[in-house]
Amino acid sequence: MSDSYRAVVATGHRRFELVERERHDPPPGQVLIEVQACGVCHTDALAVEGDRDRPIVPGHEIIGRIGAVGEGVDASWKVGDRVGVGFLGGTDTTCEACRWGDFLNCADQPLTGTTIDGGYAEVTYARSTGLVRIPPGTETVNDAPLLCAGLTMYSALLAGRARPGSLVAVQGIGGLGHLGIQYARALGHRVAAIGRGTAKRELAAELGADEYIDSLAEDPGEALRRLGGAAVVVATAAAGAAMSGLVSGLGRNGELVVVGADPEPIQVRPEQLIFGGHRIRGSLTGTAIENEDNLRFTLRHAIRSYNEVFPLSEAAKAYERMISGDVRFRAVLDMRG
Ligand SMILES: NC(=O)c1ccc[n+]([C@@H]2O[C@H](COP(=O)([O-])OP(=O)(O)OC[C@H]3O[C@@H](n4cnc5c(N)ncnc54)[C@H](OP(=O)(O)O)[C@@H]3O)[C@@H](O)[C@H]2O)c1
Ligand SMILES: [Zn+2]
Known part of the structure; x- marks a missing residue:
């Protein structure tokens, strides 16, 4: 050799x-x-x-x-x-x-x-x-x-507050997100995929998403509320500003799990956290x-x-x-x- x-x-x-x-x-x-x-x-x-x-x-x-x-x-x-x-x-x-x-x-x-x-x-x-x-x-x-993208989604979902059957959303359908949809499905959740535009709608369904939210066409927080509110949203897009709107889509005691890294801050009103019992948590691989x-x-x-x-x-x-x-x-x- x-x-x-x-x-x-x-x-x-x-x-x-x-x-x-x-x-x-x-x-x-x-x-x-x-x-x-x-x-x-x-x-x-x-x-x-x-x-x-x-x-x-x-x-x-x-x-x-x-x-x-x-x-x-x-x-x-x-x-x-x-x-x-x-x-x-x-x-x-x-x-x-x-x-x-x-x-x-x-x-x-x-x-x-x-x-x-x-x-x-x-x-x-x-x-x-x-x-x-x-x-x-x-x-x-x-x-x-699977050694990073897969593991990151596996850990983020397992440490979350969602139970089998509850609504879990995955924002960003890239390397992490496309695996996250599959893990969430395998863990028994009802899965919503949040992407930009419609190009990934069909693929999201193929990966196991029950719902698709186009964040360019509608506010993803409102869309999640329409679906009953998410127990967990895992945000994979490297876009802090785009994560801000997700908090309003959480159900009572719901949790935003941040895995996408970005210098832009996430903005949230304290009342949202207090009255909703929400939590925002980072998760590292x-x-x-x-x-x-x-x-x-x-x-x-x-x-x-x-x-x-x-x-x-x-x-x-x-x-x-x-x-x-x-x-x-x-x-x-x-x-x-
Ligand atoms: N926490 C950890 O341990 C950990 C581990 C691995 C990676 N990460 C981080 O996680 C992030 C994602 O990594 P990745 O490898 O999956 O990246 P990636 O393959 O580039 O995927 C990111 C996806 O986010 C989508 N996106 C971007 N902005 C969006 C928005 N505003 N709304 C919805 N979707 C949006 C992009 O899709 P479109 O352009 O098609 O919309 C892209 O497909 C990076 O910041 C990475 O550093 C963290
Ligand atoms: Zn990685």
Whole structure:
């Protein structure tokens, strides 16, 4: 096997470079992963266009095989094992920053593809504490997006206040949203999908949405009230302003779960929260262990990511499809290309 491997590094605002790197032995506590596939998540924007240190290899929806095991790694991880890595790169100790959820400034909790190199590469290195064991039945290329997009929706919905049968809305039908509709359906909810325009109406129904709300044609809060009010709305669109109108669509004690990241504030009147008993909560992806539960859940319920597949050399094109909102619905890099 060759000692060098290809990696795509983000070098500046939406600029990428394909480079050759030398393999090295994994440091203590880490494994070398021969990456087979990596999804392209909207959060990669933090690495590609955020105010971060570059160059960095983006990507945190990784599936591959262990190629080498570093010192001190638990004996249960062996060369050849199928593993995945999500956004949270595994933590060995706790520090003051991550105690407060300030992961971007945490000295210990690496964020895959954001504060450490990720999966737009044929090889990556990961802490064994962040590894996800991939169950038989999970497909390498098709299912890579489940490691972040899927997990994020799984965690957001499970921690919510909705019961089976209650109305749950998913705002934004992109990488996260198209999976969220399927998870909400599988959890037994009545599902409303909120998109911009009518282009995704039919696809939303195919994914399991009972209702479709076009936020360009009607106020989504009013539309949800007409449907009886949502127990939970999971907002995936990276648009804080668009989330403000969703609070009025919550039923009594309903909850807005925010997963889409945006610098724009969400505006809400205190009376809405008090009299409605509403809650607004953020939700951050999930841990490696939760990811293993997530993968088993997706297998049981035949939840699938709809992907456009690109070779590693076309990572820039894949990113562009994602960030422009054109991709249906997730771009995935296949390292065999
Ligand atoms: N909390 C977490 O742990 C976590 C994990 C992963 C990702 N994220 C964040 O979640 C967000 C979504 O990620 P993603 O990978 O799913 O992105 P994505 O694939 O780009 O999808 C976002 C979707 O939102 C839709 N959208 C944008 N503005 C909208 C609006 N005003 N109303 C309705 N829909 C709207 C877009 O569809 P149209 O353009 O077709 O309308 C797009 O399809 C990003 O901010 C990402 O950083 C958070
Ligand atoms: Zn992600």
